[in-house]
Amino acid sequence: MRDIKIAPSILASDFSRLGEEVRAVTEAGADWIHLDVMDGHFVPNISYGPDVIAALRAHTDIPFDCHLMIAPADPYLEAFAKAGCDMITVHAEAGPHLHRSLQAIRALGKKAGVTLNPATPVSAIEHVIDMVDLVLVMSVNPGFGGQKFIDAVVPKIAAIDALIGDRPIDLEVDGGVTAQTAPACARAGANAFVAGSAIFKGGTVDAYRANIAAIRAAATGNRP
Ligand code: DX5
């Protein structure tokens, strides 16, 4: 069975102290750092880009899980690889050549991820499943932290879990993930959990440690 991974999204952290926040969640037990890149075009918000990610790289040794909410993505893949991202995830909706984007990520020596907006059917990734190391299921409409989990994505997680079968692919869920919503996702087959607001609430390493542990326990206790 795939290992449980907890990936704090620094979108919910204090942007004036990003390096410190990355160190704090690392110390608090995070498995991956989730990096939400937004362009104000594919999604209605702007966050940060490769230079900010490169500046954070020295603050932790754990993998950087980069979620690109940008269109086009292809011209920027190399910059995110050079910035120190270990996994680079593109949206299936972000361009006409998803297969090419995934090939390009792997050619850069990085793990390739694909993600689906809540309204996008599983069939959008059926023919690229052997080209990915990670599938990210959006459980909110991307663009903002702190939104409510969309329950309708739970059966989609189960359908993607069936599509993945025994391939070594992580199945990650993103948006409105809390200790309350993680169990249904874990039962459906998710093994990686992104959380922003649910982890960064409290503002201290001790709070982050308790928040991460609560999501991990909720997921671990509800595996299929
Ligand atoms: C939404 C981002 C998420 C977001 C999650 O566009 O992809 O990663 O930061 O934040 P919460 O956990 O607050 O829903």
Ligand code: ZN
């Ligand atoms: Zn994300």
